[in-house]
Amino acid sequence: MWTFLDTSLLLFLMLYSSAVSSPLYSSSCRLWGQFHLNGMHKVGDVVLGGLFHIHFFSTHPDLSFTSEPQQSTCYGFDVIGFRLAQTMAFTIDEINRNSNLLPNVTLGYSLYDNCVQLGVAFRAALSLASGQEEQVILHQSCEGSTPVLGIVGDSSSTRSIAISTVLGLYRVPMVSYFSTCSCLSDRQKFPSFFRTIPSDAFQVRAVIQILKYFGWTWVGLLVSDNDYGLHVARSFQSDLGPSSGGCLAYTEILPRGDNPVEIQRIVDVMKKSTARVVIVFANQRHVIKLMEEVVRQNVTGLQWIASEAWTAFAVLQTPRLMPYLGGTLGIAVRRGEIPGLRDFLLQIRPDLHHNNSYGNNMVNQFWEHTFQCRFAPTPPGWVEAGGALCTGQEDLENVETEFLDVSNLRPEYNVYKAVYALAYALDNMLQCEPGRGPFSGNSCGNLQRLEPWQLVYYLDKVNFTTSFGDQMSFDVNGDVLPIYDIMNWLWLPDGRTKVQTVGEVKKSAFRGEELTLDEDKIFWNFESKEPPRSVCSESCPPGTRIARKKGEPECCFDCIPCSDGMISNKTDSMECTSCPEDFWSSPQRDHCVPKKTEFLSYHESLGIFLTTTSLLGTFICAVVLGIFIYHRQTPVVRANNSELSFQLLLSLKLCFLCSLLFIGRPRPWTCQLRHAAFGISFVLCVSCILVKTIVVLAVFKASKPGGEASLKWFGAVQQRGTVFALTCIQAAICTAWIVTASPAPHKNAHYHNDKIVYECVVGSTFGFAVLLGYIGLLAILSFLIAFLARNLPDSFNEAKLITFSMLIFCAVWVAFVPAYISSPGKYADAVEVFAILASSFGLLVALFGPKCYIILLRPERNTKKAIMGRGIQS
Structure with missing residues (x-):
């Protein structure tokens, strides 16, 4: 599709290439037509162009094409736009007076009005780039004004895009003071475009x-x-x-x-x-x-x-x-400050004698707009202002006009920097030493044959500080x-x-x-005098995560609390993160805390109770042992095999004490020792009971005719040997268990997610089963033998006590197995300690309670006759 830019490009090429028309037809070329534009001009060695909005509106020409189309007429004077144009004129005048910048070079300008219209601005840009000489003579020195080397403008992104698209083909530099479209940062499309305003x-x-x-x-x-x-x-x-x-x-x-x-x-x-x-x-x-x-x-x-x-x-x-x-x-x-600008603006006076394209039409129009007067005759292209005639001598300073207000110079400051950027680039180019230049053959640009594309090279590298103290340079995109x-x-x-x-x-x-x-x-226009809240959803606090609402923008969401064991420690977290293995989420789910450690402690009530009970049982055993030692010569003590009784009491003390190994933080040595001590202590205890039961039966048989021979197999040495041998078997089982699969402390997190249960894993279930099974075998054997001897004709029948004690012992440990299996963590240790204490107390009370009763409370029964059933009957 043929667009406006295509047409403009063709027009530009026709205007710009007029000097290379075929010599077969003419030695010169002529413009087809001239654009009638409002402008201000000043001659100089180098001319800079400028595009400014001096008028708000323009008329639209007749498009009937029944006669030659008339060009647009601008109207609606813009004082601020005129001040921008005057700022460029002031800046060039300031540079010309600066002996350190562009010495021996005079800058001129050609400033055009764009009427805030793309078509008018494009015509002005083409006029600046090609000139408006009616005829250019070939093979001779060109006559007319010097073509512009660079353009300051435009103020609109749309106009800058159109103009720089064409000017960029010939690398004519264009420095805009107000075009902000980010699209103009595309160096491929706009290779010679620069700007002094951020994009x-x-x-x-x-x-x-x-x-x-x-x-x-x-x-x-x-x-x-x-x-x-x-x-x-x-x-x-x-x-x-x-x-x-x-x-x-x-x-x-x-x-x-x-x-x-x-x-x-x-x-x-x-x-x-x-x-x-x-x-x-x-x-x-x-x-x-x-x-x-x-x-x-x-x-x-x-x-x-x-x-x-x-x-x-x-x-x-x-x-x-x-x-x-x-x-x-x-x-x-x-905002910037431009010293001397106001004084320059006050010096503006209309030129009543040059109302032509190179005159000062814009100055005259400004004067008419400011003082509401009119010149006679009215300048071409200008609508009469009406009122009195202008003299050109009116006092500008006494008029209330924003034209002279230089307290808030913003776009003017950008114009000021744009002109200086072109001037510094030109100065750097002219300071180039021949043979060391950046162009082909190490050449430099010279004042007689300056090319716009050469200035683009130096604009890319310009770097200076304004009088206001701002650093001025362009990046790779010209921004x-x-x-x-x-x-x-x-x-x-x-x-x-x-x-x-x-x-x-x-x-x-x-x-x-x-x-x-x-x-x-900051002034806030609200009753609270505070900044307003403007959110679709309130921020999700730490401990929650954002859950998007389906079909709604990303800022609209719900806050979902993090799951157990996960946290978010930032506001508006997208995800919750898991805590490390030994940590758990806090109640607020905003940080990880060490997991609580759980074990059967000496400091908790259950641990204190079990410890007290264990020590109490140990103390009772010690008291009973003391009683038996003190009354060791009495018939009750002597009739019940005092040596085995002493061994049994000592083994019961060990049973009570071994329960303490199950309380407290599990450690490698306590895990290994607790089951070994428990197994050996109880085997020692049950072995003593078993030997005692066998001795009771042997004594009864020896009391019958011909039964004396059976006692020689159950003397003191055989009794000690039997107990030792049976205990050694358990010791061997424990040693094999510890060596092959030793019990060890273990952090168990399966019972509770927020707790670490310290427990001793048995290492080998088979080893633990063999240990318990061996104890159970001895206990059952003792129970059976004692049960068979329960009706022996003794007044004080030891077999009955052994039978009852073994019945208690077996009942406790039969109940222990399912309770131990079903109890988690520290409660498994508590069940085992309870079983140890219960069975130990059962044995202590059943075997030694009646004897202590007789020794302490019924001493009259502590006689040989009473023991043999011939004494006092209770």
Whole structure:
């Protein structure tokens, strides 16, 4: 499709290549036509071009093509745009007066009005690049003005894109002071484009920095329907997210024309949204239409974020709009100071004698606009101002006009830096030493044959400091080192408004992006006088994680508590992390704590009870042993095999004491010793009982005729030997068990997730079963023998006591096995200790209780006759 750019490119080529027309037809070439443009010009050795919006509007020519088309006429004088053009004229005048910069070179300028129209701006750019000489003579010195070496402009991204697309083909440098579209950073498409204003990409990041600072994660975005707005929307959609500061509640494009229905729909969206922060990247006209509808619908309670396009727009700072726009935070172009500019502006005077293309039409129009007068005759292309005739001698300083207000120079400061960048680049190029230049053959550029593309090389490397103290250089994309002022719309109690600087955001080569805010100076247009909350979902605190809501933006989510054993120690965590093996999550799930260790401790009530019981049993055994030793000559003690009784009491003491090994933190030596001590002690005890039972039967048989021979096999030596042999078998079992599969401490986390149970694993279940089985075998054998001898004709029958004691012992250990298996952790140790103590007490009470009763309470029965059944009967 043949586009406007294609047509413009063709026109440019025709204009630019006029000097190479075929000599077969003519020795010169002529322009087909000239553009009638408002401009200001000054001759010089090197001429710089400039594009500024001096007028707001332009007329549209008749497109019927029944006659030669008329060119557009501009109207609606813009004082600020004119001041920008005068700033460039002042800067060039300042450079010409500076002997250290471009000595012996005089800069000139050609400044054109773009009328805020792409077509007019494009015509002006073509005129600057090709000149407007009606005829160029070939093979002779060209006559006319010097072609421009570089252009300062344009102020619009759309116009800069169109113009630099064509000028970039010939590497004509273009330094914009107000085009912010991030698309212009594409060096492939715009190889000779530079700018002294940060791109929208950084402006977007600056806004995101503000959002992050105040925790605003749920915001609305309104943009203009042009290159500027659409690129901003794409930048926000790609850069804004939970990791960067939030997400967009809605994105709306403000219509270009007068479309009140669409504006009303957009304001309805804003009212229904829960987002309290609205970002507006739009031009001034769009913002005015939007605010008219906001006032009509009385939409209050919003925090507005303004782009640099309307941050300082005075038309919106009215008492009617401040209830809605008060407290607005905005991004503004860096403010600078230009000493001497105001004095230069005061020197402007109209030229009444040169109302032509190289005259001062714009100055004359400014004078008519300022003093509401008119020149006679009216300059071409200018609508009469009406009123009195202008004399050209009016006093400019006594007129109230924002033209002379140099207290807030922002775009002017960018123009100032743009002109100086071109001047420094030209100065560096002219200081090149022949033979050491950067161009082919180590050549340098020279004043007689300067080429625009040579200046691009030096612009890339320019680096200087302005009089205001700002460092000025371009990066590889032609972008300046970015810095923005942060502005706040203050609504004073008397109804006046003030836009004040409350911070800045900048990017440095070493520190990256930095945001500085003075919160105490910020005015918030809310009853609380505090920053508003603007979130779709409140932040998830530590101990929870974000769970996305299906079909909703990323900033809308639920907070799900972390599972047991998992934590999140940051706000808005996406995932919960598991605690290390020996740690568990705190009750708040925000950090890991060491797991509680559980074992049968001496400090807990159960451990204290079992320890006390064990020591009590040991003490009773010691008391009983003392009683038996003291009364060892009495018939009761002597009749019951005192030596075995002493051994039995000692073994019972060991049984009571071995239970202490099951209490306390398991250690390797206690795990190994506890079962060995338990097994050997009980085998020793049961062996004594077994031998005692056998001796009782042997004595009974010996009392019968012919039974004396049986006693020789159960003498004292045989008794000791039998006990020792039976005990050694258990010792061998324990030794084999410990050597092959030793019991060891173990951290068990299977019983409780939040606890570590310290326990002794038996190592070999088979070894433990053999140990218990051997004890059980001896106990059953003792029980059977004692049961057979229970009816022996003795007044004091030892076999009955042994039978009863073995019955208690077996009952306890039969109940122990299932209880031990089903008890977890420390309770398994408690069950085993209880079984040891219960069986030990059973044996102690059953075997020695009746004897102690007789010795201590019924001494009259402690006689041989009573023992033989011939004494006193109870």
